[in-house]
Amino acid sequence: MASTPTAQDTLAAEFAAHRSHLIGVAYRLTGTRADAEDAVQESWLRLAGLDDAGRAAIRDLRGWLTTVVGRICLDRLKSAAAQRERYVGNWLPEPVVTPFGQPVSEDPLDIAVRDDGLRMAALVVLDKLTPEQRVAFVLHDAFSVPFAEIADALGVSADAARQYASRGRKALADADPAPRVPLEDQAKLLEKFLIALQAGDVRAMTELLAPDVVLIGDSNGKGRTARQLILGPDKIARFFIGLTRMYAPGVLAGGTPVLVNGDLGVYLAPQPGEDGFLTLDEHVQSFTVRDGKVAAIYDLVNPDKLARITRPAASPS
Structure with missing residues (x-):
């Protein structure tokens, strides 16, 4: 009864x-x-x-x-x-990471970040x-x-x-935080950026970056990222090119696409350092797109902020 x-x-x-x-x-x-x-x-x-x-x-x-x-x-x-x-x-705000190209879970926060006001660019301003x-x-x-x-x-x-x-x-x-643009447009831009990065093509990278682009790293001293803001296309492109020489070939351009607060981002799994290359910390990187160019890059490395993210499933070997 x-x-x-x-x-x-x-x-x-x-x-x-x-x-x-x-x-x-x-x-x-x-x-x-x-x-x-x-x-x-x-x-x-x-x-x-x-x-x-x-x-x-x-x-x-x-x-x-x-x-x-x-x-x-x-x-x-x-x-x-x-x-x-x-x-x-x-x-930086703690990221909400969800799978890219898969149904979003019914977790309350996963649902909430579909709202345009919860994208990373807006939260940074708040x-x-x-x-x-x-x-x-x-x-x-x-x-x-x-x-x-x-x-x-x-x-x-x-x-x-x-x-x-x-x-x-x-x-x-x-x-004036950039509004969210369609994911397919974000994906095309990110693909071009990663191809240029892998090729070491500074000019191609700078053409994909907005004139006032900014890179913001968040580690709290617990991982490797930029401690100061990096401003401008040329400085950011050369910063990334410099990183490709410090880590094993292909590692930085081999991340897994994910959604970070509803926008396209990249998940980089931690990798051990070998053959003189640095150990790669776990990263979640998010991008803001404005007028067809990358306007901001957010690089989250602080393990405290990544402890509760949904990580992409490992690819079958």
Whole structure:
């Protein structure tokens, strides 16, 4: 005989219906999978801890949970700011890696990164905002949370919340992160770039790079990548050509195509160093394309940020 669901069971089912949405909110706010999942779990604990009167006062559960997650993420962003001061080199969001050319899993975060606002280029810009600007902008512009509720989450007036969102919106507009282009266009460009790299053709590589192209590496000192930003087509092309002389032939151009936050990227498996060549660390590289050229390259090597990625299946030998 089936048991009758309890009030807690019903509440848990209602929460589960919003979980994918909340994961997307939290990841967009924090840029890390662990913080996103922790924030969502904490929002459940806060909901479950309410008494009957507290639950009855919630008119819109999705909106209430979204605001609670925003408040939790605000605290995490503030504590992360202090941690970033000790970070070695540049900081990039934790990548969400999914297979290329295969059905996307039903993992909430895999679903969330189909959203254009969760591509790496957009998250990099969001990371430059203050915690208050990021929370206000994301909650209002992406998820239509009223400023009165955002103000409550931030502990400020509604006018101040509106100002934070406005500044975040302006920063995003000024940075103008490239919108996502069709994957087939990305694939054609990446193939040309890798062919030029393998051939050591600096000129062909520079023609595929935008005039203001930037390469950003993230390792926290735990892997080999660029510690400083590399700007401009010629410098980036020569940087990659130099790397091909340090690693075994074909290794850098032999990565596996993957999706990184919904855009085309490359997964490089770790390789031992042999015959005088360097050991290759595990890499996830993502690319932003604008006007038919590569506008940004993100090279993630920090093992802490790659610990939970979905790795491509090994090719049969």
